[in-house]
Amino acid sequence: MHTLTLTIDGMSCAHCVRAATDALRAVPGVAEARVSLHPPQAVVTGTATEEALIAALAEEGYPAASQTP
Numbered sequence: 001m002h003t004l005t006l007t008i009d010g011m012s013c014a015h016c017v018r019a020a021t022d023a024l025r026a027v028p029g030v031a032e033a034r035v036s037l038h039p040p041q042a043v044v045t046g047t048a049t050e051e052a053l054i055a056a057l058a059e060e061g062y063p064a065a066s067q068t069p
């Protein structure tokens with residue numbers, strides 16, 4: 001288990017937050033996903049790879065990037 005933080009582009013309202021949260025929770029290995037609008041980011045716990053999370057968000061129309069230094 002690890003925790004990853006992603007910066008998400010393209011979210012404008014609570015509906016976007018919901019869609020991004022659902023997309024992340026659908027990724028195999030995700031134990032918990034918390035998405036916020038301010039700042040626009042996701043904090044994800046589990047065993048999913050960062051690449052899989054970014055791909056899931058991109059599929060929903062939200063380009064995301066790693067916030068890990």
Ligand SMILES: [Cu+2]
Pocket residue numbers: 011012013014015016017
């Ligand atoms: Cu929205």
